[in-house]
Amino acid sequence: MSNTARRVELHFSVNFHVRSPLATSQFKMATETMAVASPRPWQGIRDAKKAEQAARIPVKWRLNEFPPADTIDEVAVAFCKCAAVGHQLCNNLTEIMFLDAIEDAKKLDLYFKDTGKTVGPLHGLPMTFKECFHVEGYDYCNGYISKTFKPSKSRTYVIQLVKAAGAVVIAKTNVPQTMLVVEADNNVFGQTKNLVVHHLTCGGSSGGEGSDMGFRGSVIGVGTDVGGSVRIPAVANGVYGYRPTCGLLPFYGYAAPGYTGVNTGIPATLGPLAQSVRDLTLFTRVPVVGVIYSSGLTPHPPIRRALREAVAKLKAAGFEVKKFVPPTLTSIREVTAELFTLDGLSYQKNTLKEADEPPVQSVLDIGFWNMPRKSQEETWLLNTRRLGFCKLMLDRWQDAQIDVVLCPVGPHTPVLPGQWDNDTYTVAWNAVDYPSMVIPFTTADPALDPKDANFVGLSKIDATNEAQYEVYPIFFLDAKIDPFLDGPELLAGAPAGLQIVAPKWGDEQLLADVELIDHALNGKPAGEATFSSGIPKL
Template sequence: MIAKEPDTTGLEQWEKVHAAKKAEQESRIPQEWRLKPEDFPPAGTVDLRPVVATCGILSDKELLITGEQYDATSLAAAIAEGKYTAVEVVTAFCKRAAVGHQLCNNLTEIMFMDAIEDAKQLDKVFAETGKPVGALHGIPMTFKECFHVKGYDASDGYISRTFDPSTYTTPLIELVKSNGAVVISKTNTPQTMLVAESHNNVFGQTKNPVVSHLTCGGSSGGEGSIMAYRGSALGIGTDVGGSIRIPAAANGVYGYKPSFGILPMIGYAASGWVGANTGVPAVCGPLGHSARDLAFLTRVVRNAKPWKFDPAVIPKVMEFGAESRKPIIGVIHQSGTTPHPPVRRAIREAANKLSEAGFVVKDFVPPDFNEIRKVTKELFTLDALSYPRGQLEKAGEPVVPSVQKIGFWDIPRKTHEEAWALNAKKLALQKEMLDRWQEAGINVVLAPAGPHTAVLPGDWTTDMYTVAWNAMDYPAVIIPFTKADPALDPKDKIFVPMHELDEQIQSLYDPQRMAGAPVAVQLVGPRLDDEQLLKDVQAIDAILNA
């Protein structure tokens, strides 16, 4: 389809680029998949998900395929046994993603027509051989904007990088496609990528489909949003400070941040200097609809031996098998700042359920998360964000409010000596965490995913509950557990702040505004013990979400 030329009279040049990009997006959604004015819910509607069942765009069968009856693992089995064709499944998810995008603005590079053609080829092979192409045969996937797909932009939300199609596809995408996966779209991110939000001048702001007035999180916020709308069976995000886990928690889906060296990142579309992935390394990982989906995707990728094309991937570290056990669980109730009442309740209830199920549960006190965050904040801004500054200046586009609000934009450049000192502090904190973990005799940590549930857009400015595990390089998994409930989670009338930041965080809590917001828990394992953590998480999830 050819995009209709938007009227850009009187707009700044960057605004014209934005308008052209949005017109291109719209042209990639078939007319018959577009919502009519009467399909849109009234202003103020909290939960946007029911629209998919009332708009008439999906058939009953397509609603079944994309509904809660299936996770990616069971859907792959249904396709492999011939219950559904790849075209049926991919078309259903493309339609659902189209509806979700029109309501939540969570997609970037839409690939629906290419995806359906890919699905036709998979069906052809299946008809000829009677066998699926691979473990992911026919599974519709989405990828965060910061990956390359040949022929599509990889702007990362920078105006200066739009309408410049990638000349190659990121190896991880090639890997999953060789195993039968079908990539249907990329998903939205924040400007600079260093924000727990998903807002940029290219694509605009993404909504949370579960609680539409609250943030979808970031930086993999488009992934979290489309996953919550069930417009994708499996997604891939990246995480350097919580960018998989914050959106997973905010939108009520599952997410996994691996240890560095588990999954391949080579050839992704970096949002900063390509060689900067050092002090606190970014990793990629899955978002999905079940704990087993996270293990499923990881197993498929590791079985393809990605260390043969990515020198950062560690061979054989997940090839020894994991034991079935009841891990000893250390519980972090708070560190660095006081969680809001729904988060405190979730941790308390989760710990109690696990204890009642026969798990050994004990309190665990880690190094101060606030101190860890102070170090990571400086490591993220060693160059005073010179790359995003240059990209914004190149196009004359403004800084979006959430980038200003998180507090990184005005941090000055560090000297080499200051950078070395910061890395030394990080190493000392890693040693302290290791020692405390060993002394406690624990296998897995149960901790908050953040100091709060989803908050108003732009207000998630404290990542200490997630970035701590990036700094330690420990694998971490988010599982949804409960929802904020004003009756169960009243304001804490006797709250005494530990410091100014603690007071600021607690002031964000509004029981009525956050009612219904997903509340997740975070499960963490030792560095490079990812295989065992993924197995433990499935056992824990079976108890918490029985």
């Protein structure tokens, strides 16, 4: 017996003490492996250990192959099963559309397979709707016996919108007779039960939605609210519910519970129910993104590519993206430079003079050192110009009807020490006092970001900036850096992040929008979302 086989035998005897049938079979398998294995002894030990490990998993538990990633078809089936179980326990569904939903899901899978793209921001999202919404081919009885077996011939507008965005509608949910009761009970479908405590009310009038959502029968459910009809079922079943301002979500074409155009005098509104605020946000709002590709200072090729790739990803994720033309940011920067040097940098110069200390080169290069002191009248004029830019930025923003702006952080990636001497794309937002945030996105790559041989500068500053990407003066380079490297090679791997900006006082909304944008660009989850946190398995 070889030394390797002897070590294996010793291993089994130590671990099993008494030679069991299992140990015997494993030992035989291991030693047989030795006979044909490579002469390197560690391989035989490895194979024996793997054989022992595998033998400890019961045969019926072993996977023949790893399961593939979930398809939309499988997601739809899983949620349909979950909704079916919830309905049998709580009686919360009215029109069941499982078979149609699964067919829709298969079409979405085929579309993604053929194009590599999603249909929209709700691609594959399982949804349910309150009974009062029309889906062609299904009843809309609203709990009235007289209206049963009269299928809709059209589709409520909001359902048209969500299906166009890729949602999969799997069912409609129960309501109270007359739609005026904080309940979900009628002579057609009966009483819906509370998901959390069966003998308590499920709330209403969107009670079926609340019960179904509590059971996670769908990702987002849509109800209506005229006096608490979304919020009460939400609290009764321990989920999130949102009553938006009337008109935020379209009501057109729903099956009204009374005479058309005649309601209680209090306007009703659509509202979603979900398992998280993230899911409510997903349904109600996708930010409109304005993009600044360049504004008086042309970004280097890596930044230009980052913007193009970000726009493509945002569009693929269903964001509305449009070009935004602000007041020229370089013009704003000129004013800020004057405002930074109102006293001609007298304090800094005097402090250096006390010890005969010279300014370092980067301080000289930034362009502020020789700016003169401003008079009081000049200061007033500069502040007036800054306020003028504030008004102009607001006008452009409102005309564009955008929520946030996507733009460069700088005209280039990080460069050599002392070479970042232009803050146009950041200081402009300080001047107008707009909150902004930076997110990482990609990195410079010489293969993807070649020099632009046809570049023509917009100005002397623009040409100088682009020249930084062409070649670096050798005297700026560390001795450890190859002096023959040109710009693209020297900057290879440098982070190419992006900046997202919101209007003044829009800080909270900026944080919320950046979560969504970051998820689209970098794949990082935006908070806890039901849809991304797991699929029910039955």
